[in-house]
Amino acid sequence: MNKFQSFLRKCLLNSLVGFNKDLRGILKAANLPELEASNAYKRYLDVSMLLDEGHMQARKNPFTVKLGANVRARSKSYHAINFAIKSNLNSNIDAERNAATLLNMLFLRYSPEFSRTSYSGATGMIASFIQELKQKQNVDAIAVLKLENKVQQLLDDDASCEASYLQCIAKNMEQDEHVSASSIRNNFITAARNVITFIETQASEDKSGKWVELNGKVAIHNAKFERAEAVRQANLKKKREEKKKRSM
Known part of the structure; x- marks a missing residue:
């Protein structure tokens, strides 16, 4: 402890x-x-x-509104890919079905993190998800399903979340608004x-x-x-x- x-x-x-x-x-x-x-x-x-x-x-903090919008956009991107994966689970093409099955297991494991509405709630588990997404077997599966553009959108949205979050932190430090909680x-x-x-x-x-x-x-x-x-x-x-x- x-x-x-x-x-x-x-x-x-x-x-x-x-x-x-x-x-x-x-x-x-x-x-x-x-x-x-x-x-x-x-x-x-x-x-x-x-x-x-x-x-x-x-x-x-004026940046919290922007951060909230970015979090929602990231969630939408995630679910758009998730729906595309599920639509291929019953594909008649073996390669598509196998790729969808592999990715579906990954997405199900991290789905709760993308359902959270606050950035503090959506923890570093999302960073772990993105690292797994970049593993070769998952990259290959994404290519089979032709989801590269959708995945890139998710990565861009996540980068926007991080940028807004850092802006929030910087603003809080500048205005010293975080003291009441930090104390x-x-x-x-x-x-x-x-x-x-x-x-x-x-x-x-x-x-x-x-x-x-x-x-x-x-x-x-x-x-x-x-x-x-x-x-x-x-x-x-x-x-x-x-x-x-x-x-x-």
Whole structure:
């Protein structure tokens, strides 16, 4: 948990807010009276809401409208390709059917990420999707179905999302609007750690299996977030370095 806690301290504020919303949803869906009555959970909820409120203040940014439009455009591009793939699943041509079957498995795995309406919700998993899309077997399948133009549109839309997102971050830093949410980052991370530790303790003594199930869901959520954010940070770093080189 200490390693994961350190990771949370380094992640982007938008990513932390996305992590918070997903974790809160998992805990509420568990519907465990013992959890809801605990001080650890009550404290977590209080700080969780404060983080959301601070983030809402930080989102008063002229670039957020542009970012939202780009996110929606990216989602439409994704679904356009997805529909084209599905239409070939029953093709009479073996090559088309096989290509569609391969790509359909990939698209189904990442579909939830493209259904999210906020950029913070659509995590670095999309970056992982794009890397998989560029693998040779998938590139070949895309060529068989003649989807190169549609895929390029998706990549262009994703690049627009990244550009708008960086503009949002720059504007927030310029206006210092992110301070209200950032100032409670440490309190949130501590509260999240405490409630997760409480769940782990209960799971170790669980007889019914409910705590074990919840603990497993939280662990999967944390691991998925850490992997996705690591990919996202690496891509942002790469883009900053490329931008720096172009300006030299």
